[in-house]
Amino acid sequence: MCGIAGWVSFDTDLTQRREVVDAMTSTMACRGPDDSGTWVRPNVALGHRRLAIIDLPGGRQPMAEAGLAAMVYSGEAYNFTELREELLKRGHRFETDSDTEVVLHGYLEWGDEVVDHLNGMYAFAIWDERDEKLVMIRDRMGIKPFYYYPTPDGVLFGSEPKAILANPLARKVVDTDGLRELMAMTKTPGWSLWKGMHEVGPGTIVTVDRSGIRTRTYWKLDAKQHTDDQETTVERVRELMTDIVHRQLIADVPRCVLLSGGLDSSAVTGLAAARLAGQGERLRTFSVDFQGQEENFQPDEVRDTPDSPFIRDVARLVGSDHKDVVLNPAELSDPEVRRKVLAARDIPAGLGDMDTSLYLLFKAIRAESTVALSGESADEVFGGYRWFHDEAAVNSGTFPWLAFRMGLTSERGALLRGEVQEKLDLPGYIADQYATAVAQVEHLDGESEQDRKMRTVCNLHLSRFVRMLLDRKDRASMAVGLEVRVPFCDHRLVEYVYNTPWSLKTFDGREKSLLRHATEHVLPTSVRDRVKSPYPSTQDPGYAAGLQQQAKEALTERDNPVFELVDRDWLHRVSEVDPATMSSAQRSGIDRALDLYHWFDLYRPELQLD
Structure with missing residues (x-):
């Protein structure tokens, strides 16, 4: 796992601008703490920061084949061993044992159709010296981030916006469209917040040469007939999950699993523990968790039970070497931690303690492990969220996660000044995005109305919602040099489960029926029967009180640019509410306001609100 950056300029001698490329590359030192390198030619410059995972001495980058191509690569190709064998048979010779070299040789053999041979998570850029073109490729599900910024004579690119923003050609401008998506939570494809900057889309190839920039989609969610019966479907999910977890345990560094006590992470934990036990290893x-959470837990709109009892059941069953990272309100609300999260994500996402706790968890893990497997994305693949099973949310005519009433998504624009709310017109924007997203869903002839509806809901989560979570996971983990792998994003599993009818996804009358039955052999009964519970959030009023104090301090700054967006009166009112009775929507609003406050200070953006 690494950070990549680069600059293509057909009218400039970049050998004279090496210091700029070095600056772009150095912004991602956290993503790659083990090594750095640049490769500069007159029209192209590539930069790389490395987190060594496989072939620690041999995988240095940028990697080049003289006179043919050079590459910077971030991610993992989980099937690189098989690809290496195939390329050897085709006459290729390798100098390292790294997956990077396999991907480079795969490109030399198949061109950009190398994507059809890859299983993994990746974002990479190849400068093809033979045709003087840059080829940028991102994995099918968008697990690894990748951005680009067209210039008059080429392009800038990077794993994160901060790498691009380090180049003087990139302006730090945020316009109305950028702010709309920031507040709307609809994950418009290609959005980056920064004007003129774009994402390389998941499953997309972007090619840059003297004639311009072209894009090609090489993978999307296709509707296919599912012919397997229930028993066969469960068995196929079991086979896929077992193979995926086994592949993703491959590393030359310490590994672990993120365990929440829910079905998803517990299934990965059980499969991983069994695999490592067979190799004479004990899983970590x-x-x-949060101080006092289990003892004082109160059910809320999305959580019925605390996680801790279920975590203990799983750890006891599989015999893992388990550690709880327990956080207190002061740590969660620490402004310096918030600033580190903002610097990692480049956007004021407003997720509050769910962001800071994730960052602090990853920081603690990094002291002992370099690779972690996660249960992220199972809810999107198998239909696990509560709003999948809420008729009002499903039939709301908008994105179900916005229709389902919870603090994170309710009243997202309430903190904004009235004139800003009018300019953004969030209801109209969300309606437009929903209509666009629904129109892109492919259906089967003869599909029942129920299956059409639920295919649409599943597609919205896999094409939009999950990408917000994957970006969050990647940025928070790579900020501390931890590689987090997501087994549920293996495209084979996604394609197979996406095309199973909704009746199969819920055949036992519960959410995620297929996953529950496919992995019940590695689960304790308590977890197998547990109702879906999302990533935890602290319930300690001390956290809200800490936010209120910081809000009051911000309000004393009369000329702070944050108040070009945030309504002072609104922030004052919520800062005076009793923290013990504060609503989740109010708390989320303060978190958003504080994120914006620090983001303005860190990034100094130029606002263009038309």
């Missing part, structure tokens, strides 16, 4: 697991 980590969880995040």
Whole structure:
């Protein structure tokens, strides 16, 4: 896992601008703490920061084949061993044991159709010296981030916006469209917040040469007939999950699993523990918890039970070496931690303690492990969220996660000044995005109305919602040099489960029926029967009180640019509410306001609100 950056300029001698490329590359030192390198030619410059995972001495980058191509690569190709064998048979010779070299040779053999041979998570850029073109490729599900910024004579690119923003050609401008998506939570494809900057889309190839920039989609969610019966479907999911977890345990560094006590992470934990036990190893697991949470837990709109009892059941069953990372309100609300999260994510996402706790969890894990497997994305693949099973949310005519009433998504624009709310017109924007997203869903002839509806809901989560979570996971983990792998994003599993009818996804009358039955052999009964519970959030009023104090301090700054967006009166009112009775929507609003406050200070953006 690494950070990549680069600059293509067909009218400039970049050998004279090496210091700029070095600056772009150095912004991602956290993503790659083990090594750095640059490769500069007159029209192209590539930069790389490395987190060594496989072939620690041999995988240095940028990697080049003289006179043919050079590459910077971030991610993992889980099937690189098989690809290496195939390329050897085709006459290729290798100098390292790294997956990077396999991907480079795969490109030399198949061109950009190398993507059809890859299983993994990746974002890479190849400068093809033979045709003087840059080829940028991102994995099918968008697990690894990748951005680009067209210039008059080429392009800038990087794993994160901060790498691009380090180049003087990139302006730090945020316009109305950028702010709309920031507040709307609809994950418009290609959005980056920064004007003129774009994401390389998941499953997309972007090619840059003297004639311009072209894009090609090489993978999307296709509707296919599912012919397997229930028993066969469960068995196929079991086979896929077992193979995926086994592949993703391959590393030359310490590994672990993120264990929340839910079905998803517990299934990965059980499969991983069994695999390592067969190799004479003991699995390490980590969880995040909050001081006093279990003793004082109160059910809320999305959580019925605390995680801790279920975590203990799983750790006891599989015999893992388990550690709880327990956080207190002061740590969660620490402004310096918030600033580190903002610097990692480049956007004021407003997720509050769910962001800071994730960052602190990853920081603690990094002291003992370099690779972690996660249960992220199972809810999107198998239909696990509560709003999948809420008729009002499903039939709301908008994104179900926005229709389902919870603090994170309710009243997202309430903190904004009235004139800003009018300019953004969030209801109209969300309606437009929903219509666009639904129109892109492919259906089967003869599909029942129920299956059409639920295919649409599943597609919205896999094409939009999950990408917000994957970006969050990647940025928070790579900020501390931890590689987090997501087994549920293996495209084979995604394609197979996406095309199973909704009746199969819920055949036992519960959410995620297929996953529950496919992995019940590695689960304790308590977890197998547990109702879906999302990533935890602290319930300690001390956290809200800490936010209120910081809000009051911000309000004393009369000329702070944050108040170009945030309504002072609104922030004052919520800062005076009793923290013990504060609503989740109000708390989320303060978190968003504080994120914006620090983001303005860190990034100094130029606002263009038309």
